[in-house]
Amino acid sequence: MNRRQRLWVLLLGLAGVAALLVAAAFRLPTFGSDFHPYGDRAVHEALARHTANAIAAVNFDQRAFDTLGEESILFGAVLGTVVLLRQARDEHQVTPAPARVAAPVRRYALVLLPVTLVTGLYIVAHGQLTPGGGFQGGVVAATALHLLYIAVDYRALERIRPLGLFEVGDAVGEAAYLITGAAGLLAGTAYLTNALPLGTLDSLASGGTVPLLNAAIGMEVACAVVVLLARFLDQAVEIEEEGDRS
Amino acid sequence: MNHLLPLVIVTPLLGAALLVAAGRFVPRPAAEALACALAAATAALALHLLLHAPSPVIDWLGAWTPRNGHSVGIVLHADRLALGTAALVSLLVLAVLVYSWRYFDEPPRKHAGSFPALVLLFQAGMCGFVLTGDLFNAFVFFELMGVVAYALTGYRVEAAKAVQGGLTFGVVNSLGAYAMLMGVGLLYARTGELAMRHIGAALDARGAPDALVLAAFVLLLTGLLVKAAAVPFHFWLPDAHAVAPTPVCMLLSGVMVELGVYGTARIYWTIFSGPGGIPPETVAHTLLTFGVLSAAVGALMCWYQRHIKRLLAFSTVAHTGLFLIGLALLAPEATGGTALYLIGHAGVKAALFACAGILLDRYGSIDEYALHGRARELRLTAACFTAGGLALAGLPPFGTALGKAVTEEAAGPWLTALFVLVSAVTGGAVLRVAARVFGGHGTPPAAGEERETSGEGERPETEQQLTRVPATMLAVPGVLLVGALLAGVLPALHSAVGSAADEAAPGVTVALTPPHWSAPGILLGLLSAAVAAGLAVLAVRRPQHTRSRHWLDPLRLLHSGHIGDYVAWTLAGTTLLGALALTGLL
Numbered sequence: 100m101n102r103r104q105r106l107w108v109l110l111l112g113l114a115g116v117a118a119l120l121v122a123a124a125f126r127l128p129t130f131g132s133d134f135h136p137y138g139d140r141a142v143h144e145a146l147a148r149h150t151a152n153a154i155a156a157v158n159f160d161q162r163a164f165d166t167l168g169e170e171s172i173l174f175g176a177v178l179g180t181v182v183l184l185r186q187a188r189d190e191h192q193v194t195p196a197p198a199r200v201a202a203p204v205r206r207y208a209l210v211l212l213p214v215t216l217v218t219g220l221y222i223v224a225h226g227q228l229t230p231g232g233g234f235q236g237g238v239v240a241a242t243a244l245h246l247l248y249i250a251v252d253y254r255a256l257e258r259i260r261p262l263g264l265f266e267v268g269d270a271v272g273e274a275a276y277l278i279t280g281a282a283g284l285l286a287g288t289a290y291l292t293n294a295l296p297l298g299t300l301d302s303l304a305s306g307g308t309v310p311l312l313n314a315a316i317g318m319e320v321a322c323a324v325v326v327l328l329a330r331f332l333d334q335a336v337e338i339e340e341e342g343d344r345s
Numbered sequence: 346m347n348h349l350l351p352l353v354i355v356t357p358l359l360g361a362a363l364l365v366a367a368g369r370f371v372p373r374p375a376a377e378a379l380a381c382a383l384a385a386a387t388a389a390l391a392l393h394l395l396l397h398a399p400s401p402v403i404d405w406l407g408a409w410t411p412r413n414g415h416s417v418g419i420v421l422h423a424d425r426l427a428l429g430t431a432a433l434v435s436l437l438v439l440a441v442l443v444y445s446w447r448y449f450d451e452p453p454r455k456h457a458g459s460f461p462a463l464v465l466l467f468q469a470g471m472c473g474f475v476l477t478g479d480l481f482n483a484f485v486f487f488e489l490m491g492v493v494a495y496a497l498t499g500y501r502v503e504a505a506k507a508v509q510g511g512l513t514f515g516v517v518n519s520l521g522a523y524a525m526l527m528g529v530g531l532l533y534a535r536t537g538e539l540a541m542r543h544i545g546a547a548l549d550a551r552g553a554p555d556a557l558v559l560a561a562f563v564l565l566l567t568g569l570l571v572k573a574a575a576v577p578f579h580f581w582l583p584d585a586h587a588v589a590p591t592p593v594c595m596l597l598s599g600v601m602v603e604l605g606v607y608g609t610a611r612i613y614w615t616i617f618s619g620p621g622g623i624p625p626e627t628v629a630h631t632l633l634t635f636g637v638l639s640a641a642v643g644a645l646m647c648w649y650q651r652h653i654k655r656l657l658a659f660s661t662v663a664h665t666g667l668f669l670i671g672l673a674l675l676a677p678e679a680t681g682g683t684a685l686y687l688i689g690h691a692g693v694k695a696a697l698f699a700c701a702g703i704l705l706d707r708y709g710s711i712d713e714y715a716l717h718g719r720a721r722e723l724r725l726t727a728a729c730f731t732a733g734g735l736a737l738a739g740l741p742p743f744g745t746a747l748g749k750a751v752t753e754e755a756a757g758p759w760l761t762a763l764f765v766l767v768s769a770v771t772g773g774a775v776l777r778v779a780a781r782v783f784g785g786h787g788t789p790p791a792a793g794e795e796r797e798t799s800g801e802g803e804r805p806e807t808e809q810q811l812t813r814v815p816a817t818m819l820a821v822p823g824v825l826l827v828g829a830l831l832a833g834v835l836p837a838l839h840s841a842v843g844s845a846a847d848e849a850a851p852g853v854t855v856a857l858t859p860p861h862w863s864a865p866g867i868l869l870g871l872l873s874a875a876v877a878a879g880l881a882v883l884a885v886r887r888p889q890h891t892r893s894r895h896w897l898d899p900l901r902l903l904h905s906g907h908i909g910d911y912v913a914w915t916l917a918g919t920t921l922l923g924a925l926a927l928t929g930l931l
Binding site for chain 2: 164
């Protein structure tokens with residue numbers, strides 16, 4: 100199709116979809132109404148399970164199986180990236196040359212690195228209490244390592260980032276979630292049942308399996324993000340096609 | 346025993362994690378053996394639950410069983426249709442893993458386990474999608490199988506077109522997934538429920554459908570029909586199949602695309618078939634329109650391909666159209682027939698792709714013209730490919746033929762004619778390829794200006810161009826064809842499939858006669874096989890001349906490979922879906 104025809108088909112499609120969505124939007128419950136059947140039940144159950152952060156209770160207890168699927172999507176996406184961004188036959192690796200880093204940038208990034216790492220771990224560990232959890236904290240922790248790339252250079256990052264270990268960590272995080280879920284089966288009840296002691300509401304050791312699953316996700320996400328970024332950075336910094344070098 | 350149900354999903358996931366963790370330390374055969382063992386274990390578990398657990402197997406994960414009719418948890422709701430589909434998926438995954446035993450030149454360095462791990466994740470996604478009774482959870486697994494399939498499609502990164510095919514697949518399917526997610530959101534906003542049965546009950550309690558229910562139906566169906574590659578949502582499919590590694594094509598065409606049809610059936614039956622849903626006549630004419638369109642476009646495009654994998658891909662579009670028609674009849678007999686057709690098709694289509702893969706790896710080409718007469722020596726492959734073509738056309742006693750015959754019986758004369766034509770044309774195209782490539786019949790066509798995608802200049806997917814075909818690569822299509830044959834001749838299987846379909850579809854109370862052979866059915870099957878053979882003979886005999894213009898050119902040119910075109914058509918398809926559904930409500 101030429102541009103004109105494509106535009107017409109697109110406009111027709113967009114008009115139809117827009118009409119559909121607008122018509123549906125007028126039939127949605129009005130904003131600010133008190134009709135929240137699932138929300139009410141979920142909060143009630145979260146408190147019954149001593150989980151202060153109701154979102155974490157939904158993600159890691161009530162609908163923990165969804166989270167398992169989402170974790171697997173991330174796992175599959177990272178594995179797919181590893182496969183797709185592998186060094187192909189017609190590519191070769193070069194050692195990147197270090198670049199000069201301005202002193203203030205270097206100092207600031209180096210100070211921030213441990214702070215970011217601790218923040219990430221904190222967010223994972225307090226997932227059952229406050230906003231955050233494994234997904235968010237994992238990303239923050241993974242970001243911390245990459246401050247070294249900004250502060251020093253790519254080779255410094257590579258030294259503290261043994262990729263093989265992080266790939267194993269990614270898989271171990273995924274497996275830990277699956278196996279924690281299977282504990283329910285061993286106890287003779289359903290998969291992913293929250294069968295651990297529930298602890299005291301609003302303390303670190305509360306929510307039963309919620310903190311454990313959070314930790315598994317945190318590990319998987321942190322490792323996955325490191326591997327993911329490494330693959331893209333390698334592609335940008337280290338891998339060249341044959342004949343690229345002039 | 347119900348608590349074992351999630352293990353059908355968890356086992357392959359755990360296998361994938363193990364393969365990634367251990368893939369750096371173990372040699373390739375060990376990694377692949379582990380993957381095969383886990384796929385087989387999953388299949389065994391699904392079959393065990395299918396045969397020995399009282400149906401339906403219901404498991405509330407996390408033990409969140411409903412209180413006062415409500416739950417905050419996720420339910421797996423596996424009737425026999427779901428378990429049977431999960432078993433079919435798992436068996437095909439096993440076949441694919443065995444087929445790829447000697448496949449792929451270089452597993453990514455230090456990642457021997459990555460291909461089998463991706464395949465296991467794919468299996469988990471498909472099984473999860475089939476078994477879940479929760480709408481949002483179905484979306485999650487829909488996404489899982491999508492993400493893994495995009496990566497598997499682009500697996501051979503050396504070729505730019507592999508990446509392009511994977512990207513097209515990813516963009517169009519993601520668009521479908523967004524539509525589906527919006528549909529889930531609308532239903533959740535209306536009912537506050539996510540379990541499909543609870544949503545259906547809540548809609549029915551509210552009364553007649555309105556714009557929101559209609560929009561939710563259209564959006565959910567958009568996502569599923571993109572996956573099912575119904576015209577005009579189908580453009581991603583031939584592009585992806587042309588570039589994906591052959592074992593991946595076997596899974597995409599054999600089961601994944603069909604899961605779009607399965608999902609459509611499941612969502613209609615469970616959510617929208619009550620008084621608060623969409624009226625059956627509306628659903629029928631909507632699905633019928635898309636089915637007829639897909640069958641016609643798929644068959645026409647299939648006939649005019651010379652790239653063998655693209656040809657098989659378009660035949661999948663055509664057959665998915667036939668499955669949609671079978672579903673659109675909303676008759677229990679037709680549903681049972683369609684289920685049987687789908688089982689037979691999975692075996693046949695996967696076997697045909699497996700044969701195409703042998704050609705590619707032996708001769709470094711997948712082009713009907715370039716391969717003319719070159720594969721005379723591959724007798725067994727030729728036999729499998731020809732048998733596959735006949736089975737695709739509907740030759741009794743293959744399962745495809747029985748499924749088709751039973752569906753035709755419920756469909757009436759006009760649709761029967763369409764079924765016969767479409768299966769004859771797609772089967773005929775395969776037979777034509779067989780006659781030229783394996784038999785060397787007809788004159789080799791002169792080189793000329795062609796608008797079709799040629800299949801030359803492809804790289805074999807194995808380490809070196811094969812000098813002889815490994816036993817595993819040949820055994821798999823053989824076993825798959827035997828499976829498709831058994832699906833046609835085992836009365837026990839027929840009655841099981843029939844009663845599973847009756848159980849899954851709503852409103853079937855009396856026990857119906859299971860799918861069985863009838864005289865008209867056998868004759869129609871023989872007729873379409875004969876027409877297919879006739880078409881193939883005519884095509885091979887006819888002198889080849891390259892024409893600069895062809896009446897089908899406008900349709901061909903729509904398959905441009907331009908992602909923008911495909912996105913525009915996807916949106917236009919949603920509009921068509923909406924218009925069809927709306928006319929039924931007014």
